[in-house]
Amino acid sequence: MIRLQDIAEMAGVSRTTVSNVLHGNTKKVSQATVDRIKKILEENEYRPNTGPLMSAGKGSRIIGFVTGYDYTHGYPATMDSFIGELLAAVQNQAEKKGYYVMVIGGGSEERVLEIASQWNVDGLVLIGYSEGRYRRLRRRLNKKAVLVDTYTLKQEYDYQNVGIDDYGGGFQMGSYLLEMGYPEALFIAEETRVLPNEEVHKLRSDKAFAGLCNEKRWQGFKAAMESRGGFCSIRRFIVVPQDAQARKRRYEHMLPQILEAGGLGFGSDYNAIEMINFLHDRGIQVPKQVSVVGFDDCVYAEYVRPRLTTVHQDVTAKGIMAFERLRRMIEGETLPEMYVFDPVRLTIRDSVQRRS
Amino acid sequence: MIRLQDIAEMAGVSRTTVSNVLHGNTKKVSQATVDRIKKILEENEYRPNTGPLMSAGKGSRIIGFVTGYDYTHGYPATMDSFIGELLAAVQNQAEKKGYYVMVIGGGSEERVLEIASQWNVDGLVLIGYSEGRYRRLRRRLNKKAVLVDTYTLKQEYDYQNVGIDDYGGGFQMGSYLLEMGYPEALFIAEETRVLPNEEVHKLRSDKAFAGLCNEKRWQGFKAAMESRGGFCSIRRFIVVPQDAQARKRRYEHMLPQILEAGGLGFGSDYNAIEMINFLHDRGIQVPKQVSVVGFDDCVYAEYVRPRLTTVHQDVTAKGIMAFERLRRMIEGETLPEMYVFDPVRLTIRDSVQRRS
DNA sequence: CTGAAAGCGCTTACAG
DNA sequence: CTGAAAGCGCTTACAG
Numbered sequence: 001m002i003r004l005q006d007i008a009e010m011a012g013v014s015r016t017t018v019s020n021v022l023h024g025n026t027k028k029v030s031q032a033t034v035d036r037i038k039k040i041l042e043e044n045e046y047r048p049n050t051g052p053l054m055s056a057g058k059g060s061r062i063i064g065f066v067t068g069y070d071y072t073h074g075y076p077a078t079m080d081s082f083i084g085e086l087l088a089a090v091q092n093q094a095e096k097k098g099y100y101v102m103v104i105g106g107g108s109e110e111r112v113l114e115i116a117s118q119w120n121v122d123g124l125v126l127i128g129y130s131e132g133r134y135r136r137l138r139r140r141l142n143k144k145a146v147l148v149d150t151y152t153l154k155q156e157y158d159y160q161n162v163g164i165d166d167y168g169g170g171f172q173m174g175s176y177l178l179e180m181g182y183p184e185a186l187f188i189a190e191e192t193r194v195l196p197n198e199e200v201h202k203l204r205s206d207k208a209f210a211g212l213c214n215e216k217r218w219q220g221f222k223a224a225m226e227s228r229g230g231f232c233s234i235r236r237f238i239v240v241p242q243d244a245q246a247r248k249r250r251y252e253h254m255l256p257q258i259l260e261a262g263g264l265g266f267g268s269d270y271n272a273i274e275m276i277n278f279l280h281d282r283g284i285q286v287p288k289q290v291s292v293v294g295f296d297d298c299v300y301a302e303y304v305r306p307r308l309t310t311v312h313q314d315v316t317a318k319g320i321m322a323f324e325r326l327r328r329m330i331e332g333e334t335l336p337e338m339y340v341f342d343p344v345r346l347t348i349r350d351s352v353q354r355r356s
Numbered sequence: 357m358i359r360l361q362d363i364a365e366m367a368g369v370s371r372t373t374v375s376n377v378l379h380g381n382t383k384k385v386s387q388a389t390v391d392r393i394k395k396i397l398e399e400n401e402y403r404p405n406t407g408p409l410m411s412a413g414k415g416s417r418i419i420g421f422v423t424g425y426d427y428t429h430g431y432p433a434t435m436d437s438f439i440g441e442l443l444a445a446v447q448n449q450a451e452k453k454g455y456y457v458m459v460i461g462g463g464s465e466e467r468v469l470e471i472a473s474q475w476n477v478d479g480l481v482l483i484g485y486s487e488g489r490y491r492r493l494r495r496r497l498n499k500k501a502v503l504v505d506t507y508t509l510k511q512e513y514d515y516q517n518v519g520i521d522d523y524g525g526g527f528q529m530g531s532y533l534l535e536m537g538y539p540e541a542l543f544i545a546e547e548t549r550v551l552p553n554e555e556v557h558k559l560r561s562d563k564a565f566a567g568l569c570n571e572k573r574w575q576g577f578k579a580a581m582e583s584r585g586g587f588c589s590i591r592r593f594i595v596v597p598q599d600a601q602a603r604k605r606r607y608e609h610m611l612p613q614i615l616e617a618g619g620l621g622f623g624s625d626y627n628a629i630e631m632i633n634f635l636h637d638r639g640i641q642v643p644k645q646v647s648v649v650g651f652d653d654c655v656y657a658e659y660v661r662p663r664l665t666t667v668h669q670d671v672t673a674k675g676i677m678a679f680e681r682l683r684r685m686i687e688g689e690t691l692p693e694m695y696v697f698d699p700v701r702l703t704i705r706d707s708v709q710r711r712s
Numbered sequence: 713c714t715g716a717a718a719g720c721g722c723t724t725a726c727a728g
Numbered sequence: 729c730t731g732a733a734a735g736c737g738c739t740t741a742c743a744g
Contacts, residue, residue, distance in 0.1 A: 014715045019739060030713060047473040051410025052738030055720040084440040091459050101459045103447050117403040273659060280661050300656050303629060305636050359721060370731045375723060386729055408722030411736040
């Protein structure tokens with residue numbers, strides 16, 4: 001490891017001077033010295049250690065990338081293509097702006113606290129945290145943070161969040177199904193496990209809770225369905241269990257209902273694709289007998305047959321947005337809005353067919 | 357930020373003493389003091405800053421996770437479920453052992469050098485680096501490293517690598533296709549872009565190069581095909597272009613050949629699934645008319661219809677192995693073997709049918 | 713134009 | 729049993 005000291009000795013100057021040219025405080029140094037030192041710096045590929053900088057009271061330039069869930073659909077969260085793409089976007093952008101990304105398994109709050117303070121991270125990107133969880137973390141850790149896909153029960157956000165237009169997405173989905181001849185289409189979403197002390201419990205004690213995002217998607221869906229008059233009952237919002245086996249049994253059970261509705265909107269591509277396969281395995285044809293619309297436009301939406309019609313979200317854009325907001329906060333800006341969202345648009349492929 | 361100093365003042369002792377109880381050097385401290393200090397430590401959720409540790413000549417406990425390719429199949433590399441799962445495994449294991457993971461976009465060698473020295477990382481996990489590229493990096497950076505899926509042209513490895521049994525996987529694939537009645541099956545793999553100065557160029561100047569891993573998979577495939585006598589010509593090793601459009605044209609062009617062979621082995625699930633869809637879109641039935649075997653067993657292999665028969669590799673196991681080897685090196689062990697591999701097994705699903 | 717010195721928050725060998 | 733002091737590799741306000 002080559003030190004500032006070493007460079008100074010080679011150049012026959014003090015550490016101060018080397019440090020000065022390193023940081024471009026070059027007005028107080030003669031051009032000759034600057035050139036000489038720069039050359040030596042280059043030749044030795046000198047790179048300042050970051051440890052001392054942190055000691056010397058500079059920021060760490062580390063961004064913690066925290067995944068709120070360890071597992072999604074039974075796989076490690078980082079394996080999910082959504083998280084992967086988000087991480088890629090954040091990491092890329094961070095690299096451009098001279099920040100570093102440390103991955104933090106967000107399963108345990110303790111761990112987040114530990115890493116965040118030990119490394120004195122400049123800020124946190126928190127993925128898929130619930131509002132309650134964030135507030136709890138917040139109480140114990142005073143760091144800049146931007147959340148991705150956190151939803152609030154209140155009218156207004158009082159923390160930074162990057163999300164998508166869930167309502168709009170649901171609306172587009174609903175409109176399209178309606179237009180294609182499915183005024184009785186169902187909206188299906190997977191149940192979300194909620195921490196015992198989440199406020200969310202109040203919301204729907206009557207029925208399994210599918211998460212705030214799906215709640216909004218459903219609202220949009222419902223509004224679209226009612227846009228030509230008529231009423232879209234809450235009974236058309238189907239919440240299916242988290243366990244894959246149980247979910248399958250549920251699908252089995254509601255098969256007649258599915259066939260009658262003829263059109264299905266989903267809270268995620270994952271479940272939509274699963275349904276396509278479920279139907280396929282029973283000899284039911286999509287989209288001939290049942291039309292299906294997904295949500296997210298994951299990598300595999302184009303890969304399934306029939307190719308999935310789905311509400312597209314731009315994950316990379318979200319990642320960049322999240323990082324940029326965080327960076328600006330770190331660098332001292334005060335951001336006016338608390339909530340920004342990435343627009344959303346229906347991508348039409350082959351999984352919906354006009355009802356004859 | 358609460359400092360060691362602060363704790364010391366609260367306890368009315370010196371920093372030394374606090375540091376000592378922090379590190380369990382407790383034999384020289386009275387039990388009473390220990391208890392008192394511990395209590396204060398707890399109450400204030402004190403966590404030592406890591407910056408000074410690095411200064412004080414301790415390791416950083418940072419592991420750099422470097423992806424050799426920025427994009428795979430046209431998507432950001434971290435989005436690839438393989439990379440994602442690997443990262444999850446490494447990160448998880450690192451967390452258990454008290455290490456931290458920093459993500460480094462491996463596109464530029466410069467960047468790797470920069471981060472590795474600035475942060476004084478303890479070691480590097482390098483994913484999908486070519487041998488030449490690794491050696492070049494190695495020349496400029498003296499860090500412990502474990503590679504994942506790097507292949508060598510030499511007989512022996514002289515660097516740490518964690519891989520899979522490509523030959524064995526190819527062999528299992530070939531045996532199965534042979535057994536199911538496809539003695540003329542083809543092996544199809546995607547071309548690999550090779551850096552201009554890779555030695556690999558010597559290997560196959562005659563024909564596009566599909567990567568060393570596929571070379572080994574093909575060798576296994578070929579050996580299996582020849583296991584009952586007969587000869588498996590190199591012409592059955594089909595290297596298809598990297599560009600998706602060009603690849604499609606190629607498939608189009610070789611359709612008669614495909615139908616005649618009736619059985620296809622692939623270098624990756626990605627291409628296998630692509631082929632299934634390609635055939636599906638032309639009304640050709642898999643596995644009735646063409647049988648397909650993939651390689652890797654990615655998340656979506658179970659998701660396609662027909663479900664993909666493929667050679668399974670345990671990515672999580674690989675990640676853990678890679679991290680553990682690195683950790684042992686960091687902690688001073690000398691590892692006897694240079695190469696370890698994760699075994700591999702054929703997972704039979706629905707994409708192959710016995711030839712009638 | 714250049715450098716000596718103090719400071720960042722930690723550890724550790726050593727003295728009492 | 730406890731603490732004063734030197735050291736890690738950097739930055740920066742200040743003196744010359």
